[in-house]
Amino acid sequence: MTLDPALVSDLVARALAEDAGSGDVTTQATVPGGARAAATITLKAPGVLFGLVVAEEVFRQAGDGVQAERLAAEGTWLEPGTPVLRVTGPAAAILLGERTALNFLQRLSGVATLTARYVRAIEGTGAAILDTRKTTPTLRALEKAAVVAGGGRSHRFGLFDMVLIKENHIAAAGGVGPAVRAARARFADLVVEVECQTAAEVGEALEAGAPRILLDNMTADEMRAIVADVAGRAELEASGNIDLATVRAAAETGVDFISVGALTHSAPALDLSLILERLP
Known part of the structure; x- marks a missing residue:
């Protein structure tokens, strides 16, 4: 980078x-x-x-x-x-x-x-480690480059280069499905990802055509079941309450990405x- x-x-x-x-x-x-x-x-x-x-x-x-x-x-x-x-x-x-x-x-x-x-902790699983926007103000470019130097991958840089629909956007839009459909219609040239907290929300996201789904604060068992159900229809990212002690278990569920705010904030x-x- x-x-x-x-x-x-x-x-x-x-x-x-x-x-x-x-x-x-x-x-x-x-x-x-x-x-x-x-x-x-x-x-x-x-x-x-x-x-x-x-x-x-x-x-x-x-x-x-x-x-x-x-x-x-x-x-x-x-x-x-x-x-x-x-x-x-x-x-x-x-x-x-x-x-x-x-x-x-x-x-x-x-x-x-x-x-x-x-x-190193997830080596051999097929998952990739991602950073987040939880960076030091004005130092984001440097810190994200440091993540890449350490073998990680960069998530969206800011609010402008990728659509990431989170719980507050969902609340304002009236649900996962309406939020995803509106984002895909407005920004067809950008990656659209939506945060889901339950298997039911994942189903809504898939029905609305979300190409990428963030599994927020789910257990390894919950993520494993969703990976099997999604069966490649969307990319899956795990996030929330993941540290060095638990990251391998998250990776072994079969998710594609694991985002870790601690890389830059801690x-x-x-x-x-x-x-x-x-x-x-």
Whole structure:
């Protein structure tokens, strides 16, 4: 999943401005002018690395003359102690960008790592792990790219690129069937998915021609029965109350997709560190 360079540049500029404010007073007080340094960012916990392009942009914007060299590949499982990025240049610029670069890397690598754990948990079942819109405001593109780096798949990006009819839409439309028929008539070129909480609602969705059905907060037994009844007439997505302990059971019911909000709203940061050494 390719990130828009303009978006990355804008996010980094705002993040640096937030952190630096009127200037890095600690560095101004302690680092001699003209001092040069090298620094290495190293993984301190096992996981999947993602976000190097963002970290590189941080150091590019932090000051002239900073050069970055990638030392590890993104999207693969790495072990603690793995060096991932080396930067050289003015010491003040490296220190200015240090925390912002680490914040982006730790957040995005955390999302990629949690996704990889879910993907591993359902390996061999045929189901795919999806993200949701439960993302950090303004960071959605980065976090969804991190999900893909971890082996997951991206669900709809926003409210504009897919019809997802949920319980409040159903209530306003007067039922599952009317909601699905109205959506298919209005947006024939978009994927239409409808949330169902019971087998009866699944039947209404099928009758209305829904190509994709979200099974909301159902037990594994309920989902297994619906998979058998639907028999390929629509794609099925499981969602709600699914975690690493239960995701395999959900996948083994035969659903096509499992969406997990925790990938982006609850992923713990992956621990990385930056160690600087002053150059002669």
